[in-house]
Amino acid sequence: VPRLDWWPDDEPGDCPDPETVAAFIDGRLAAGDRPRVAGHVSGCPRCYEVFSGTVDFQEAQDPSAVAKPYPPWLALAATIVLVVAGIVLFRASRPALPEPGRYIASLAELAGATDAPAWPVVAFRGASGEPHPASAFEVGVLLVDAHALAFRGDAAGAQPRLLRLAALLDEAGFLGAQADLCREASRAAPEAIGAYAPRMVTLAGDLGERFDRRELVLGSWAEAGRRAAVGRHASFFDDSRQRAILDEALARGRLGADADAALADVAARWPKDGAAHDWPRLADAFGALLGAKVR
Amino acid sequence: MSEHGATPTPEQVFLAQLPLIERVARHTCRRHHLPVQDAEEFESALKLKLIADDYAVIRKFQGRSSLSTFLTAVIQHFFLDFLDHLWGRWRPSAQARRLGPVAVELERMLTADDLPLGEACELLRTNRRIGMSTDELEALAALLPARTARRFASEEALVGLASPTDHADDLVERSERDRLRSRIEAALGRALAELSGEDRLILRMNVQEGQTVAAIARALGLEPKSLYRRLEQVRRDLREALLRQGVRAGDVDELLETPTPPPGRPILHTRPSNGV
Numbered sequence: 087v088p089r090l091d092w093w094p095d096d097e098p099g100d101c102p103d104p105e106t107v108a109a110f111i112d113g114r115l116a117a118g119d120r121p122r123v124a125g126h127v128s129g130c131p132r133c134y135e136v137f138s139g140t141v142d143f144q145e146a147q148d149p150s151a152v153a154k155p156y157p158p159w160l161a162l163a164a165t166i167v168l169v170v171a172g173i174v175l176f177r178a179s180r181p182a183l184p185e186p187g188r189y190i191a192s193l194a195e196l197a198g199a200t201d202a203p204a205w206p207v208v209a210f211r212g213a214s215g216e217p218h219p220a221s222a223f224e225v226g227v228l229l230v231d232a233h234a235l236a237f238r239g240d241a242a243g244a245q246p247r248l249l250r251l252a253a254l255l256d257e258a259g260f261l262g263a264q265a266d267l268c269r270e271a272s273r274a275a276p277e278a279i280g281a282y283a284p285r286m287v288t289l290a291g292d293l294g295e296r297f298d299r300r301e302l303v304l305g306s307w308a309e310a311g312r313r314a315a316v317g318r319h320a321s322f323f324d325d326s327r328q329r330a331i332l333d334e335a336l337a338r339g340r341l342g343a344d345a346d347a348a349l350a351d352v353a354a355r356w357p358k359d360g361a362a363h364d365w366p367r368l369a370d371a372f373g374a375l376l377g378a379k380v381r
Numbered sequence: 382m383s384e385h386g387a388t389p390t391p392e393q394v395f396l397a398q399l400p401l402i403e404r405v406a407r408h409t410c411r412r413h414h415l416p417v418q419d420a421e422e423f424e425s426a427l428k429l430k431l432i433a434d435d436y437a438v439i440r441k442f443q444g445r446s447s448l449s450t451f452l453t454a455v456i457q458h459f460f461l462d463f464l465d466h467l468w469g470r471w472r473p474s475a476q477a478r479r480l481g482p483v484a485v486e487l488e489r490m491l492t493a494d495d496l497p498l499g500e501a502c503e504l505l506r507t508n509r510r511i512g513m514s515t516d517e518l519e520a521l522a523a524l525l526p527a528r529t530a531r532r533f534a535s536e537e538a539l540v541g542l543a544s545p546t547d548h549a550d551d552l553v554e555r556s557e558r559d560r561l562r563s564r565i566e567a568a569l570g571r572a573l574a575e576l577s578g579e580d581r582l583i584l585r586m587n588v589q590e591g592q593t594v595a596a597i598a599r600a601l602g603l604e605p606k607s608l609y610r611r612l613e614q615v616r617r618d619l620r621e622a623l624l625r626q627g628v629r630a631g632d633v634d635e636l637l638e639t640p641t642p643p644p645g646r647p648i649l650h651t652r653p654s655n656g657v
Contacts, residue, residue: 104454108446111454113602125578128585131472132461138590139457140450141600143408263445 101133102126111140114263223379225254225293226305233286234313236271241279248272264289305379307331311352312372318365323357332356344378351375391436394448401449402431405456413464413473414482423463430459468493475589477525483511487518488525498522565628572622580615587612 102110102123109115110123127133228251235244252268267289271282293302307328314322322328335341335349351371355364389397406427410420431438442451464472471493473485486509490501502518505511511518573581583601586592594612598605623633 104458105441105443105445105451108450108454111600112446112450114446121578123578124582128578128581134585135461136454136457138586139409139412139460140453141596142412143405143453144450145596145599146408147404262443 100126101130104136107133107136108140111137111144222293222301223305223308225251226290226302226307227309227376228254229286229290229293229302230306230309230313232268232271233283233290236274236279236286237283239276239280241274241276244279244282245272264293303331304335308372308375308379312369312376315365315369315372320357329356342378345375348372348375348378391439392432394439395431395436398448398452402427402452402456405453406460409456409460412478413460414478414485416482419467423460426463427456427459474525475591480521480524483513483518484521484525486511487522491522491525561632565623565632568623568626568628571626572619575622576615576618580611580618583608583612584615584619 106115106119106123107127110120110127115123127137228247232244232247232251235241235247248268248271252265252272255265255268256262267285271279271285274282290302290306311322311328313319332349332353336353339346341349348371352368352375355368355371357368395402403424406424407420410423415423438455442448446454468489471489473488477484477488483505487501487505490496490504491498494501496504498519499515501522502515505518506513506515513521573584576584579601583597586597586600587594592600594609595605597603597612598608601608603611620633624630
């Protein structure tokens with residue numbers, strides 16, 4: 087009796103290109119394309135080898151590194167929970183924003199803040215070929231902004247940030263899908279914008295792979311720090327990972343005269359034991375860093 | 382403004398990704414039990430391929446997936462091309478891969494080179510200095526799927542070719558077995574066609590590769606608990622579809638068994654002799 091150790095391959099032809107198979111593995115295919123690609127991969131010996139070899143490598147590196155797109159029902163449930171939780175938090179307490187320490191930690195981890203290699207900035211050139219004045223730092227700032235505003239259902243507030251983000255990603259080259267996601271989010275109605283908050287975190291992880299991670303992390307950290315100072319979230323400053331980002335940036339230096347000074351100011355005003363006496367000036371120090379880096 | 386103001390060239394992207402590229406190449410060669418010499422040749426050929434035509438592969442990347450997954454998938458493609466160059470269309474069976482490099486080498490000799498078992502064992506012991514006895518190698522061969530290499534010969538040569546067996550009973554038994562195999566293969570093909578593409582993929586990962594439910598769930602972004610139930614359902618559906626087509630219950634159960642044989646137990650594996 088033949089065992090199912092073999093497979094009746096049907097050599098269907100019209101194989102998807104490697105990037106489509108990769109997008110399938112990353113869970114980034116459009117919902118309508120997924121069944122077609124799954125069906126092809128299951129029957130085509132060559133595509134199955136590409137698929138299983140890629141998954142096998144990712145598993146061997148780190149099982150948790152394999153993309154984990156959520157099934158539609160879970161995404162819907164999570165969206166409902168997030169939106170409801172956001173509304174409850176917003177109404178029940180001031181400040182209204184979600185705990186910045188939570189999302190900046192996610193962003194920093196996803197963007198690989200802990201062992202950032204020397205990584206070139208992805209193509210930031212306009213159509214003329216001249217370097218674009220934007221940077222990964224600004225992308226980081228916008229990601230946190232867009233995340234926070236989407237989280238609390240502020241579609242009108244999120245819209246300009248998302249459009250700016252889309253424009254930056256367009257300039258970066260080969261980030262069209264990510265830019266489209268931002269444009270799609272910018273058109274979301276207030277009741278639907280909350281669903282894009284977790285996608286901003288995923289986007290940060292994705293971009294962290296292609297941008298100068300240090301700049302991206304520093305940008306998201308600076309904006310989250312400003313929000314934490316404004317909201318007097320002491321836990322953000324108690325988190326050793328946030329302090330580590332500051333220390334790394336201080337040690338690296340050379341951010342530019344204004345930015346270096348602003349960073350030193352942030353360090354000087356960094357709350358000790360969660361007790362900052364002058365939250366507004368700490369927020370100003372972060373603001374100065376943002377102003378110095380984002381032009 | 383970033384301190385790294387310059388746009389990375391495809392070359393810079395290649396250099397930045399070189400550690401990943403090398404890791405993927407080595408892992409893939411190990412996975413297929415490629416000898417060290419061949420693995421080194423593959424790694425060199427891969428790098429040349431990636432820098433060819435001004436890094437055309439990297440320039441083609443559109444950002445529809447992560448860069449690392451894209452490069453890993455591209456390397457798998459190149460690896461299959463490399464195997465074509467190395468082995469022709471022959472591929473080790475999943476079972477041989479599970480059993481290790483000696484099994485892969487033995488299977489290649491038996492199917493691609495079409496050597497008799499005794500000669501293959503002798504070659505492994507003498508030329509390749511495999512520290513296994515002939516009995517152990519024969520036991521290993523018994524665990525491999527029974528596959529036949531596709532051979533082309535002139536009619537004159539075929540006329541002069543002696544029958545591989547002189548026993549009529551053996552011929553009848555083999556003919557019966559082949560008929561059963563063809564019938565079950567056809568039924569299996571039809572039964573699989575009734576499943577959704579994703580269900581077929583889940584089933585293939587589980588029964589052919591022996592992937593755990595947790596690993597499949599991670600790879601396809603599914604929730605493990607519901608995947609476990611789904612896999613059970615898929616197996617039930619497939620079983621019913623095969624039974625409806627007249628396949629005996631005992632044969633169906635054996636067909637859907639988990640593909641990890643106990644050591645030393647010879648299992649008859651058959652596979653379509655399509656040379657793949």
